[in-house]
Structures are given as C-alpha cells and as structure tokens.
Amino acid sequence: MPHDDNLQMPGDRLPLSGVRVVDLSQVGAGPYAASLLGDLGADVIKIEPPTGESFRYIDNLFGVGDSAYFYGVNRSKRSLTLDLHESEGMDVLRRLVADADVMIVGFRPDAVTRLGIDYESMGKLNDQLVYCQLTAFGEDGPRAHQPGMDLLGQAIGGIMGLTGETDGPPIKAGVPMADFVGSFLLGFSIVSALRARDLNGHGQKVSVNLLDGQIAMLANILTHYDRTKVPVRPQGGGHPQIAPYQPYQGGDGKDFIVACLNDRFWLRLTKVIDRPELADDPRFVTNADRVANRGALNDILIPIFAGHTTASWLERLDQVAVPCGPVHRLEDVFTEPQVVHNHSITELEHPIHGRYPVPNTPFRLHGTPAQPRGYAPLLGEHSVEILGEAGFTHDEIRALLDKSVVTTSTVTEPA
Known part of the structure; x- marks a missing residue:
C-alpha cells in the first residue's frame, strides 16, 4: 500500500x-x-x-x-x-x-x-x-x-x-x-x-x-412496487428483479458471484455449463421468466456449480465475459489484485x-x-x-x- x-x-x-x-x-x-x-x-x-x-x-x-x-x-x-x-x-x-x-x-x-x-x-x-x-x-x-x-x-x-x-x-x-x-x-x-x-x-x-x-x-424498487403491488422481500444474496444474479458455491466450498444482467449473458452461461437447451426452456427464456421461476433455476444451477472448484468456474465464466467474481471476506480485500492495482487502500503515518x-x-x-x-x-x-x-x-x-x-x-x- x-x-x-x-x-x-x-x-x-x-x-x-x-x-x-x-x-x-x-x-x-x-x-x-x-x-x-x-x-x-x-x-x-x-x-x-x-x-x-x-x-x-x-x-x-x-x-x-x-x-x-x-x-x-x-x-x-x-x-x-x-x-x-x-x-x-x-x-x-x-x-x-x-x-x-x-x-x-x-x-x-x-x-x-x-x-x-x-x-x-x-x-x-x-x-x-x-x-x-x-x-x-x-x-x-x-x-x-x-x-x-x-x-x-x-x-x-x-x-x-x-x-x-x-x-x-x-x-x-x-x-x-x-x-x-x-x-x-x-x-x-x-x-x-x-x-x-x-x-x-x-x-x-x-x-x-x-x-x-x-x-x-430504494430507487430501483419503489416504482417496481407501485406497479406490481408486490412488496420485495429478502433474497439472500440474490436480486429481486434479476436472475441468475447471486452467489453460488463451487465444489471446494468457496462462494462466487454469477450476474446475468441481461439475456445475452444468460445465453453464454447456458453454454459454459453445457446446458444449451436451457436457453429455449420457456421457464428461463427471458429475465422475467427466470425471476418468476427462480427456485427451479437454482435447483438446476446449484448442483452444476458444485461439480467444479470456484477458481475453475471463474476462469470459464471470465473467458466468455459472463460477469462473475469471488465473494471476498474482509481479509481478502487487502490482496484482491484490482484493489491493489487501484490503490483503493492507502496508509497514513501516525506520529505515535x-x-x-x-x-x-x-x-x-x-x-x-x-x-x-x-x-x-x-x-x-x-x-x-x-x-x-x-x-x-x-x-x-x-x-x-x-x-x-x-x-x-x-x-x-x-x-
């Protein structure tokens, strides 16, 4: 630093x-x-x-x-x-x-x-x-x-x-x-x-x-609630309006994020996990479909991601530009390469x-x-x-x- x-x-x-x-x-x-x-x-x-x-x-x-x-x-x-x-x-x-x-x-x-x-x-x-x-x-x-x-x-x-x-x-x-x-x-x-x-x-x-x-x-969900009259409730690490957009766990027990902000990312993800047929599954075609069927979607994704290490998944996802990243604990932030590169943490000198x-x-x-x-x-x-x-x-x-x-x-x- x-x-x-x-x-x-x-x-x-x-x-x-x-x-x-x-x-x-x-x-x-x-x-x-x-x-x-x-x-x-x-x-x-x-x-x-x-x-x-x-x-x-x-x-x-x-x-x-x-x-x-x-x-x-x-x-x-x-x-x-x-x-x-x-x-x-x-x-x-x-x-x-x-x-x-x-x-x-x-x-x-x-x-x-x-x-x-x-x-x-x-x-x-x-x-x-x-x-x-x-x-x-x-x-x-x-x-x-x-x-x-x-x-x-x-x-x-x-x-x-x-x-x-x-x-x-x-x-x-x-x-x-x-x-x-x-x-x-x-x-x-x-x-x-x-x-x-x-x-x-x-x-x-x-x-x-x-x-x-x-x-x-609350800027992204106040209007959503007004239109739907359905109050947003906690989603754990997920997002009430986007899916898949949450942490998953690799086979080594380490957590990582998969964030399909749009349907293009979802199509790429289906290929990375070797399940291209999911792209045409009527439950998952659009983001709205995936949000409505979040439980079924995770029933498929969770065991797939458990089949390989987190590092392996992050490498594969990054290669096809699917947004992803590790879930850091506090101590990990100090050594995260991008944090180090950005000089996001600096040091001050105290006289005592x-x-x-x-x-x-x-x-x-x-x-x-x-x-x-x-x-x-x-x-x-x-x-x-x-x-x-x-x-x-x-x-x-x-x-x-x-x-x-x-x-x-x-x-x-x-x-």
Whole structure:
C-alpha cells in the first residue's frame, strides 16, 4: 500500500484549496464527509469537547481516547477542543465561523437550537457560509426529537427489511450504510452549495438526514412496487428483479458471484455449463421468466456449480465475459489484485502509532488528484495553532487554556 505523509500534498493544487470547514459533527457520517473534503484540499477544523467526542472511546486499539473507529473516519483534518457550554467557547466558535466557508453540525435539532449553533444564529455572522445540518430523520416531524444512528436509519428506511435470507430475520448491512451514504450525500451537497455560491455570491443552508439517504437507496424498487403491488422481500444474496444474479458455491466450498444482467449473458452461461437447451426452456427464456421461476433455476444451477472448484468456474465464466467474481471476506480485500492495482487502500503515518490503513479517496480527479492528507488528529492537537491563525493573542489563548475552555495534546503552547 502506498504511504502518504501527513498533510504534505500542496493544498493550492487541490479543488477545495482555500475552503475552511468548521466540523462540529461526531460518530460516522459527518466526520467521514469532512475527511473527504479534507482529501480535496479543504482546511477542516474538527471541533470536539475537551474530553473528546464519544467515538474516540468506542475501542482502545490505539489506546484510550484514540479508537480505531475514530482513526478510520477522521483523516485530513486538524483538531481544536472547545467547551461550547462556556460563553468563551461560543465566542471562539463565532470568530471561527465568521471566517469559515462551511460549517457542519451533527446533533439533534433541539440540541442545535439549545446551543445556539442553528443556521439562523450562525448565518448572521457570515452570509457566505454554507451551513450543513446533518440529522438522523430530519429537522422536524414526528421522529425529529428521537436519537438517531446508522442502525435505525437502515431499519426505518427499509434496508434491513430487504436484507437477509428468504424467510429469515432482518439483517443489518455489515458496514454502517446509512452513515456512509449520508457522508457521500453531505459531501455532494456541500460542493454543490459552494458552486452555487460562486454563481450567486451567497451561502445557504444544506440539510441531509440518514433516513432520506436510505430511501434514496430504494430507487430501483419503489416504482417496481407501485406497479406490481408486490412488496420485495429478502433474497439472500440474490436480486429481486434479476436472475441468475447471486452467489453460488463451487465444489471446494468457496462462494462466487454469477450476474446475468441481461439475456445475452444468460445465453453464454447456458453454454459454459453445457446446458444449451436451457436457453429455449420457456421457464428461463427471458429475465422475467427466470425471476418468476427462480427456485427451479437454482435447483438446476446449484448442483452444476458444485461439480467444479470456484477458481475453475471463474476462469470459464471470465473467458466468455459472463460477469462473475469471488465473494471476498474482509481479509481478502487487502490482496484482491484490482484493489491493489487501484490503490483503493492507502496508509497514513501516525506520529505515535505508526502506519495504519484507510480507504483511499474513492474518486479520481485526474487533473487535481486528491488523497488522504493526514492522520486522525490527537485530541486538541492543533488548538493553539488554529487560535493563533484566527487572530487570538497570546494572552487570550493562555486564558482559554487555563480555564480549560480549550485544551491541547501538544507541547505547542504560547511561550
């Protein structure tokens, strides 16, 4: 895996160079979105309470207060601790927001109002501000007051009800899908709002919630349900609208995918398995036929695929361009040849813990290539630096540190 030094890529060559982001989000969705903005060159200031956000403590793999989860979603940014329950802390925040381009808030709506960090309050400080409010369910409505998280987003948005084995219990996706879909939507919305500001000269409020993101994932089946009135139910590893399009098991017990997205692939598959007569079987002629007769189709395919190893099937299918691939476990992803070729995983260098892997920036800008630019910061690592840049004097910084409104984990304190 390639190695990236901390914040070494020249920022003036990156698309979001000069954009300052004040990140007040926590856990997964907001922090990961802010990290991607940092990958693109934005100066992201992560603001946490003096004790750190709660997900610094979800595991102890890098020590207490430096969880692996936190390290995974908080790269390419600087850390400032700030006690927003103290008037001095709010004064610091206001001074930062007055000179910021983007502000990300990730609390329940009532907490946002109670802290005085709502759009109405922050927008008065800076009419150029792109203010982003990330919530679980929305800023108003019957669930707006409820605590929200990835699991609830998947459940209420219908994703869990679509996932799992046929007639089995609902299954959560193995990754925090609601959170990370929210991350990508938030990043997309922010760059869109910045472009709008380029055009009209004004900032605006952006609202993203986890529930809407999960509903957006239903794009291919909402209309299907409306037309058929037949609700889609879990298909295991299969697809409710396409067949064969699922995992099968080779004779060596290893799983692999066969994905016949159209009838041309199906015709090729019938030849690979030496059953060309299936192409004319009225149960399987079209995709709609195969979906309607999925059980009968699998009764034929499963024992055939069990007759040879997975590697053998993948080679044969690839030779005739039938979409296929292995079903990797997590540990296999690191050595998957295409992942290695794409540099999909990279490494960051932490000054204490050394190198650790993170997903690389998942999009390629070939003229202004972006990449992770720095390890997840220590709590308050850049507090003094950021306050100095914001115009705070030596005495002001010392007073904030003495009162613990601001803390620092570095030795870089005012002389």
